[in-house]
Amino acid sequence: MNELADILVSAIPLAFQYMLIGIAWVVVFRATGVLNFATGQFLIVGAFIAYSLTTTWNFPFLLGLVIAPLVVGVIGMISYVLLLKPIAGQPPFSQVIMTFGLSIMLAGAIPIIWGDASVRIPAPVDNGRLIELPMGAFWSTFGFATMVVGSLVLGGILLFLRKVRMGSQMEAAAERPLLASQSGININRLFSISWALALIPAALGGISVGLTTAVGPPLAVLGLRALAPVIIGGLESIPGVAIGSIIVALFENTAILIFGSDAQDAAVFTLLLVVLIFRPYGIFGRAEVRRV
Amino acid sequence: MTSKPGYLSTDYRQELTFYKTRLQRIVVAIGIVLLVFYPVRMGGALLSPFQTRQLTIFTTITAAIPVALSLNLLTGLAGQVSLGTVAFLAVGAFSAAALGVEQGLPMIVVLVSATVISGLVGALVGLPALRLRGLYLVVATMALHFLVIFFARKYQDPRVGVAGFRFDQPAQMFGHTFGAKTWYLVMSALAVLATIAFVNLRRSRYGRAWMMIREREIAAEVLGINVTRYKVLAFTVSSAAIGFMGALFAYRLRTIQVESFHLDVAIDYIAIIIIGGIGTAHGAIFGTAMVYGFPFLITEFAIRLPRESTVGQFLSSEIYNLNRVLYGLAIVLFLLFEPRGIAAIWERIRTWFALWPFSRERVS
Numbered sequence: 001m002n003e004l005a006d007i008l009v010s011a012i013p014l015a016f017q018y019m020l021i022g023i024a025w026v027v028v029f030r031a032t033g034v035l036n037f038a039t040g041q042f043l044i045v046g047a048f049i050a051y052s053l054t055t056t057w058n059f060p061f062l063l064g065l066v067i068a069p070l071v072v073g074v075i076g077m078i079s080y081v082l083l084l085k086p087i088a089g090q091p092p093f094s095q096v097i098m099t100f101g102l103s104i105m106l107a108g109a110i111p112i113i114w115g116d117a118s119v120r121i122p123a124p125v126d127n128g129r130l131i132e133l134p135m136g137a138f139w140s141t142f143g144f145a146t147m148v149v150g151s152l153v154l155g156g157i158l159l160f161l162r163k164v165r166m167g168s169q170m171e172a173a174a175e176r177p178l179l180a181s182q183s184g185i186n187i188n189r190l191f192s193i194s195w196a197l198a199l200i201p202a203a204l205g206g207i208s209v210g211l212t213t214a215v216g217p218p219l220a221v222l223g224l225r226a227l228a229p230v231i232i233g234g235l236e237s238i239p240g241v242a243i244g245s246i247i248v249a250l251f252e253n254t255a256i257l258i259f260g261s262d263a264q265d266a267a268v269f270t271l272l273l274v275v276l277i278f279r280p281y282g283i284f285g286r287a288e289v290r291r292v
Numbered sequence: 293m294t295s296k297p298g299y300l301s302t303d304y305r306q307e308l309t310f311y312k313t314r315l316q317r318i319v320v321a322i323g324i325v326l327l328v329f330y331p332v333r334m335g336g337a338l339l340s341p342f343q344t345r346q347l348t349i350f351t352t353i354t355a356a357i358p359v360a361l362s363l364n365l366l367t368g369l370a371g372q373v374s375l376g377t378v379a380f381l382a383v384g385a386f387s388a389a390a391l392g393v394e395q396g397l398p399m400i401v402v403l404v405s406a407t408v409i410s411g412l413v414g415a416l417v418g419l420p421a422l423r424l425r426g427l428y429l430v431v432a433t434m435a436l437h438f439l440v441i442f443f444a445r446k447y448q449d450p451r452v453g454v455a456g457f458r459f460d461q462p463a464q465m466f467g468h469t470f471g472a473k474t475w476y477l478v479m480s481a482l483a484v485l486a487t488i489a490f491v492n493l494r495r496s497r498y499g500r501a502w503m504m505i506r507e508r509e510i511a512a513e514v515l516g517i518n519v520t521r522y523k524v525l526a527f528t529v530s531s532a533a534i535g536f537m538g539a540l541f542a543y544r545l546r547t548i549q550v551e552s553f554h555l556d557v558a559i560d561y562i563a564i565i566i567i568g569g570i571g572t573a574h575g576a577i578f579g580t581a582m583v584y585g586f587p588f589l590i591t592e593f594a595i596r597l598p599r600e601s602t603v604g605q606f607l608s609s610e611i612y613n614l615n616r617v618l619y620g621l622a623i624v625l626f627l628l629f630e631p632r633g634i635a636a637i638w639e640r641i642r643t644w645f646a647l648w649p650f651s652r653e654r655v656s
Binding site: 035083086087090092093094096097098100101102103104105106107108109111112224227231262263265266269270272273276277280 | 628
C-alpha cells in the first residue's frame, strides 16, 4: 500500500517536469510546425548554465535559477533566427533535420564546456521531506518547488495565449501564417519569440532535474521522452500536455515498480507508440481531415 | 534530369542502358579498380598503424554505404522518414548473437536468418506505419528504437552482462578466414552491389511507384498503385538489408553490445542521405564518405600536432566532441545553402564542364 501511495504522490512532481519540457515541444510546434528535437539539449544547457552561475560565478541561488532559463530563451531565439528562419516554408522534414543538426552541435559543445560528468546543482536548502502526506508518502522541497513553478508556467502560458495581445497574435500566426502576416502581424518576430518562450520552461524542467537528481549529457533522452505527453495531449494543446504528463508519469512510475528502472524508456515509448497507432492525433487533439 | 540536352534519352534503348555516357563507364571502372587494388598495394601481412587506420576507415565507409542506400530507399524514394535504422542494425546483430554466438550456427546460415528476421520485423513495423506520416512516423520509429534496445538489453544482460556477446573465432565462410583485407574487399563488393541494386530498383516499376507515393500518395493510389503493398515492401526490403548489414557488422567487430546501438547513429544515417543528396545513389556514397571520412581526416590531423601545444592538447582530449560539433555544423550548412546535398554540387560541376565554354550562360 505504501508503494502505491509513493507512486501516486511522486508521479506529480515528475508530471510537472514532463509538462515543463512538453510545453517546449508544443509551443514551438504550434507556432512553426516543427518538432524541435534539440529540446533535450536545451534543457541540459539550461541546467548547466544554472550550475555555472551558482557555483563558478557566485550568483545568488535564486537569481541564478531565474537568469539561466532566460539565457536559454535567448539562445533559442538566436538559433531560430540563424537556422530555422532561413528555411521557413521548406517541407517540415528539412526543418526537423535542422533541429537534429542543432541538437548534434549542442551535444558536442556541452561536454567541451561542462565536461562529460553528471553534476547536481548545489542548493542552499536541503532537498528534505517538505510536506508529509498520509501513508508515509512525501513531497520533497524541490519536488514541491517544481509543482509550484510548473503551475505558474502553465497558468502564465495559458493566460499569455488567451489574454495578451501578442499571445492571440501568436495563435493567429500559427493557424494561418499568411493571413496573419497580411493583417499586419510581424510573424517572424512572433516565431522567434515563441522559440524563446518555449525553451524557458524546458530550461526550468532541466534545472528541476538538476536539483533533484543530476544533470549531464544522458539527460537528452528525457527531452525525447517528453514527446509522449505531447503526443498524448494532441501535439498542439497545452492543457492536453498537462494531462498527458500526469498519464505518462503514472505509467512510468508503475512500470518502474513492476519491471525495474531500466524499463523507464521502454515503458514511456511503448505508451507513445500505442497512442500513435490507435489515436495519432492524441487523446485531446482533433483528427486531421485531409482533402484530396 | 540534367540540364545538358545530351543527357536526355531519345529512345528506349538509351533509357534502359545503365551507363548513359562513356565517361560514366570509365569513372566507375577506374573507381572499382582503385577499390580493389588499394589494399593489395599495401605491403604484406604486416601493416603500419597508419595503414591499419586507413584500412579500417575505408572498410567503415564502404560498410556504411549499403545501410545508407537502404535507408535512402525507404526515406529518399518512398518518402518514409525513419529513425529506425539502428533498431534494425540491432535486430540483425542480436540475431547473429543468438544464432551465431549462442547456437554456434555457421555464418552463412546466420546471415540469411538475420536478413529474414529483420525483414519480418520490418514488415511488422511497416503495417502500423501505414497509418502514420511525416513527423508522426519519425516519432514512432524513434519510439521503436528505444523498444528494440530495451529488448536487446533484456536479452543481453542475463546472458553475458555488460561485456556483450563475443565471437571467439574470427569470421569464417567456406573455409576462408576473414582478415582486415578480406573485410575491406567484402564490404566494397557489397557497396558496389548495393549501388547497382539501388540504381536499378529506382528506375524499376517499384522505384517509380515509391517515388510516386513520396510525391503524392493519393495521386499514386488513383493511378492504381497499391500504396499499402508498396509501403510495406519498402519497409521490408530496407530493414532486411539493414539487418543483414547489422549481422555482418557483428561478425566484423566480433562483439555485440547493446550500448553501441545509439540513436545518434540513426541520425547519422539520415544526415548521410541529406548531406549526400536525398534519393540518389551517388548521394549516399558522397554522404557516407563525408560523414565518416571528415572526422577521420580531422583526427589524423590532430594526432600529428605536437602534443605539448595548447591546440594539440585541446584537440586530442576533445576530438570526439569537436567532431560532433563540426558534423552538426555540416548538416546545418548543407540545409541552409544546398538542401539537395553534394549530389547537386556534383551536378553543377558536371554541367559546368559539359557546357564549357558557355558555362557562364544560365541554362535552366
